Amino acid sequence: MSVWILNGLVWNEEAGTLVKQHVRTEGGNIAEIVDGSQQPDTAGSEVIDAAGKLVSAGFIDMHVHLRDPGFEYKEDIATGTRSAAAGGFTTIACMPNTRPVTDTAETVKYILDKAANEGIVRVLPYAAITKNELGRELTDFAALKEAGAIGFTDDGVGVQNAQMMKNAMALAKSLDMPVIAHCEDDSLVEGAWASEGNFAKKHGLKGIPNESEAIHVGRDALLAEATGVHYHVCHVSTEQSVRLIRLAKSIGVSITAEVCPHHLVLSDEDIPGLDDANWKMNPPLRTPRDVQAVIEGLEDGTIDIVVTDHAPHSAEEKARGPQLAPFGIVGFETAFPLLYTKFVRTGQWTLGFLLKRMTSDPARVFNLPTGRLEVGAPADLTIVDLENEREVRPETFASKSNNTPFGGWKLYGWPTATVVNGKLVWTKA
Helix, strand or coil: CCEEEEEEEEEECCCCEEEEEEEEEECCEEEEEEECCCCCCCCCCEEEECCCCEEEECEEEEEECCCCCCCCCCCCHHHHHHHHHHCCEEEEEECCCCCCCCCCHHHHHHHHHHHHHHCCCEEEECECCEHHHCCCCECCHHHHHHHCCCCECCCCCCCCCHHHHHHHHHHHHHCCCCEEECCCCHHHCCCCCEECCHHHHHHCCCEECCHHHHHHHHHHHHHHHHHCCCEEECCCCCHHHHHHHHHHHHCCCCEEEEECHHHHHCCHHHCCCCCCHHHCCCCCCCCHHHHHHHHHHHHCCCCCEECCCECCCCHHHHCCCCCCCCCCCCCCCCHHHHHHHHHHCCCCCCHHHHHHHHCHHHHHHCCCCCCCCCCCCECCEEEEECCCCEECCHHHCCCCCCCCCCCCCEECCEEEEEEECCEEEEECC
């Protein structure tokens, strides 16, 4: 069925502004884009009135945790994809630190089948680098690729053995597949949950040093240079990591990187105290200097894309306090409003820059067909009210979990409708 999205505002890169346009989808693709001054014939079509709202290519999130299989009390594919859609995301890539770990073809197929039956956005599964993410034995990369995995990562833990990582990169390269790395040297982080900054010093805590991340970034950049693999760095958070990625790119290493909204808008000095585990995440919130470094890295292209690292946990788990609670916060439903409010409304970024980092750039990095608002592209679209200011109310999230430090924040830029493959899959009630 044909669907017309009328009167929307579309970012025009050449003009550097929003222009009124009508968009028609048919057969799962964008069929037509018409100047807003015209009145298209909508007879026989479904009509969505986007008057005064942004119409964008659907947002893409290449780092999420759906907790399924094994931790469905935190999240599952049905609730996770609804939360993603509520945040304007039309494609998401889920990490393999499930139970069982996504280290077999059977588990990859389970995720894809469940996403097809219960999910409402596109779900792309990663597979583990090592069996059970223990760092001891490589998984069957070829079988995992054939089953539908889009890359290999032991996210949640760093691969500690350099030879194991080099072997993984060489094998992934032979299959034309990327390696996606959680960069963390375990010998430097044991027993700590906060960054080695002013917050840790103030409260007498053992801190997680920046080099715990950067050591793996540097090591893996050298291994990627040696093997020629596409190497992607997860959730960059430190000045040193940015510097190393920038250097690796300058000499031609096939390296890309991502950053999360919370590492762009918060530092360790924002943590209110020792009681609220919703401020506990991995990597931890770093120093203001690190925040400035990752912002600059995203702006100059050293860091390629924005991801959420959506990491739901139950209220009971987070109630244990920062020392005992698991790492992670939810991110789908606040990502765009946070960055739009913090950077676009203040004039630091153009709207086009933010949209690029959340749509066409992740599509480019991972060779996806989506992420484009143009005729012939998949009809994955997000409609956003840029002018409505709303308070973050975690209890209203579509996710099963509401572990976020952003409760009560007042933000602009809230998604109001999400279209996947030409079908309206979510709209704000």
